[in-house]
Amino acid sequence: MPSRCGLRIHTHLDLFLNSTANFFRSLPDDHPVRIAARTYSLSLSLTLGPAVFSALASSKSLSDGVRALRRALKRELSPSGFAFAMTVAVSGIPALQEILKRANESYQDLNRPDSAHDHRVSGGISNAKSPSVSPLNASQTFLSNAVFSCISLLLLRGRGRNSRKGEFALDLSLILFVRALDSLVQRFLRDRLERGYAQEGSRVSDSSKQRLLALRTNVDALIFWASSARIMWCFFYEPERLPKTYNKWIMTLANIDPRILGALRAIRSGAWTYRGRVSTIPDLVSSLSTDLGYPSAWGDASLIPAYGGSQANGTWKTLGVRGRNGVGGIPCELVHGGIGGSSCAANATLRGSRAFLEALMLYLPVHFLPVILSRPHIFLNPSRLAKLLASVCRSAAFLSTFVSSIWIAVCLTRTLLLARLFPFVSHDFWDGPLGCTFAGSLVCGASIWIEEGRRRGEIALYVLPRAIRACLPEGWLRKRGTGMRLAETLTYVLSLSTLLTMAMHRPDSLRGLSRAALAFVLHGTKAGSSKRKPSEGPPMSGGPQDAPHPDQNAAKID
Template sequence: MASFENLVAMANYQEGLREARKIIWRDRGQPVIELDTLRECLDHALRGGLRSAGLAFSIRALVNLVLAIIRIGNVPRDYRPALIRHALFGEDTWRFSAMLGTFTSLYKFLINALPILIPAMNPSSKSNASLELPMHVTAPSEKAAGELNPEDRRRQRLLSLTAHAQLVLIRKRVRRWHAALAGAVAGGLAIMCENRSRRGVISQQMFVRGLQGSYNAYAAARNFQFPYGDVIVFSLACGQIMYAWLLRRDTLPRSYTAWITSASKVPPEAVRINHDLVRTHGFNLKDFETLLAKPDTTGRNKSVLLDFLDRFSILPKVPTSENPYTYLPTVLPSASSALMSSAGVAISRDNPESWYLPFYAQCRATHPAVSSCTLSFFDRFFAVFKWILPIYGGLHFVPAVLFKMEAFKRDPGRVLVRAGLGSMRSSAFLGVFVSLYQIVFCSKHKLHRALTILRNSPTSVMFKHIPQWLIDWLLSKPAFWLTGWIAGLSILVEAKRRRGELAMYVLPKGLESAWVMARGKGLVFRTGKWGDVILTAMGMGMVMSAYQNDPQHLSGLVRRMLYQFIGPN
């Protein structure tokens, strides 16, 4: 009898654990809850909102706690309790919880109440069949290829094996505009719970996720696929971002430009020198002094930089509105009355090699520790690879162990090897990106110098016919943009399944920079303080329309997160 009671107690304990787990983590295949009155909709929405708020609070507090533990060693001992307390119960945690709780409550109420409020617009039973996901998705091995209908084939192409398993999900049958309206209203109001400083990042991410889902749905409906679409999107965004990093830093968040500078391994002084020389044909002498004072700056690079300063101080100042390479030959004296630098170099219009100065950050400034541009390619690659490997290692190893515990228990060696190879591949991608940008940056400037000197040389015959404006295109804004686009092609090194996520990460930054530039030129309207709210509403309208009707068109990460907070309805 005692052993029977122990078995009953153990069974009750296991059942209690399962019920407690359901409060935190939603199991796949949860059935749709049928709601017939507005009171039931309100009760369902409030319970779902409280659950989401609690889950969001726990997630944000845990993330803040991990970040606090990482930096706690640099905090005085007396302030450490306050740091931990703020990480767990600070304003950011409460705001994040309120945002997701508000969104869940509003969305759940609207998505279930709209069919009751507008019964004439309820979908017919015939149309319901096209909007409802199957109760069970058959694995590819369970059906022969010939037995799959076109819709099953389309979904099978779009979904990974993991996503096939995830699609044992049931959605409430709704009209698309119901989901879009509910998502837009809930998203627009919920984002107001967050700090203004964070609204921009959230709204941009939701907008591009909505674009991703809408594009995938449109492409699937018309049965076409854009080859290497993720690569093209990533490269276009990188072109805009890298142009802004060098010439329009005001259009990017300060923290983001600081991260790019750190990842590029380019001295911050070189970035400022490039901006000033391109924009104003001048520079801040302190930036050069800092570069020259660096202990790892090579002697060859120091001599080239000092020669630049020497000749620049003698040459006539170039007005901002003028092109240096057409202006200087017209104002410099001939060889008979040449200007003399302090190093004894004669500067005249007859010797273009003497007056040619880089009105951009020359190679010696961008890689002061390496004298050779070719060797700098390898130096940058290994420096970036070593720098980013611990970060990518965490991103690959932690999910592989925590979120795939069963696979890890079955074959830990295989999981760890795959995570290690993935970390190295991702690190190699960023290393190639930085190295490729550096080598293209140096190459186009070397080509500009060679062509300009040949064109202005008195003995040159063939190169005199090349227009200077054509040569100067190598220093133009489109050339800076194209350099970033070429570097973006390095995403081909990354695993195909990660390219889409990387593209969705950089796209908001590129769009934000382009929008700010266009707004400065008067090409687009100003959104004021409501811009983030409007953008979030648009994005969540698209996201929830796809989630409720065609979740396979959303990325797996977004789909799984929404299911945990929203469920089937």
């Protein structure tokens, strides 16, 4: 009996799963059920994996790991989780339209005469024009999206203590704000091109396209440069202004000893001074020197020369430091953290090589995810797959150059060039917030030019929210008063509503991951397969099927 019962349960379960799968496959790609399923699965993949990894990595024992894993699963799978909140926001309008469509069909069925007798009895009521469900225009879509965005934000705020006092909602709001603002800028650029296309009759001149392309890539590069400079400066001196996970990732990629960062911050605050030969934490750098196998005196603030010149040479000879004649400050062996020894070139090269390998692991999903979502057939084409891999290597070279350029700038400032040219300037300046770290923060952003043009924009959109957060008043963020919460609410609702409205009416205004992700959740893997005829203009109302797709004669700025 138990075996028959189990077999019966297994059979019923198979029938249920097969019927459910058949029902799901029978639905069109734009059905709200399929939209909700795609949104939930994609959103869950973005948060559940990192949450589980973080929970397990931070656990000291098996029992702690199990409890942390349970908390992470409960948080991410609950109605207040990111996946469910995004599903409500994205599938809200499709679900509402489906409900109205079914209600309209029911109304028509009730008033449809089945016979001449029914027609006579109805007294002509059946001839009355039944209401139709017309597509929402852009304004109606935006307002409807705003309602569902409010609901999703309320769900996210239900995360309670696990939200780390609203940091998650704030960071998400800034990310959405940057993406929404970018969509408005891209729409403006495309409208300019399409107006020129309509006026000239056939195609926009190549010079006009090139000017707008150059403008966009230059603006993207400028945004990245300014954002990365702010982020790196905060990493050195005010890490609390950055999201904890982001700061931890930079720390891992930079591979710098925390004691060197502590010394930099002590120099900025005056707790460490070369000229005064004082350090409030005497063993801060001395312990690092000992751990690296050097004399502790190399990290003693009372012994390290503050200026360059002949006096510094005598001190270095006494301490046994080689290759630092003419300059003062902490020896390079300690700053390098044992990588490359005293050679600044070897240090930068080794760190750049290590960053390149780590960047490969980072950029593989970044490059492949949009392709998997929107153009999976590329994987069947060897030449296009090779081109995609080359693009991954190019992105890895960009990040590698970003890391190594910081170290090159630091060493050129405090050891190889500027400190030698101006030995009378104290290393309280060269190692201070306007010295070597400031130079490194400024030059690293120039590495963005290694990236291809369209990737520069995606990278700029990634770092800009962090830079904006780093510019907000820390006290304002910490208190999270009424003004803060109101600003966060408006930013989240307006930004998410703008993105969803653009995805439904002007998908050509989106780019990068925003376009790929929203096209996937709204239309499935076949999104973007249809093309608009050259004579068609860019409609500003209607459903997703009315969205413009500029053909080869139209100006493409992707």
